[in-house]
Amino acid sequence: DTEVTQTPKHLVMGMTNKKSLKCEQHMGHRAMYWYKQKAKKPPELMFVYSYEKLSINESVPSRFSPECPNSSLLNLHLHALQPEDSALYLCASSQDPRTASYNEQFFGPGTRLTVL
């Protein structure tokens, strides 16, 4: 299985809602990533988890809360978002960061988030 899955595909939420994005991979990868991508822009790194521990937080506002419950799952909890947070949220994974010599990332199809 060489696939990264993300649910839901689309999400519309109000500014007072709490919702979660889910990402799953079964490739045995030990690094997982969240990216945010606005229209016609490149993906911007938000968080990196390595061996289920948060290793990089790119100064993301606390209304985004990541969680890595196990090596296959990555969640992004959303609370009190702003309309400018509307974007495509991409999850990615890559092989063992302790042994890999390069970082080829496998991406999911993304969740299209709209904040009203």
Place this chain on the structure above:
Amino acid sequence: SQQGEEDPQALSIQEGENATMNCSYKTSINNLQWYRQNSGRGLVHLILIRSNEREKHSGRLRVTLDTSKKSSSLLITASRAADTASYFCATDAKNTGFQKLVFGTGTRLLVSP
């Protein structure tokens, strides 16, 4: 910002023609990768070139890397309508570790039948 620049921003060609897109980056790197993204979908890894390599081929793709100029190019030969997508270069800076990929601004390629 560490973000790389790509040019052109958009490229429109006919099927069968070659497409060349360029990427410039700012810091010393371990590797440079190229990814493709179909409209509104996830990214797909195309090819990786290491900092000690100058050229690499994979099928209809040819990548060059010039570390002295901090630039790379991606050539797609004999393009097809299915090649229509956005193409991003991605670098991992030596001083931040290779887990942190920084993507270039992207080139939107349109291949017309």
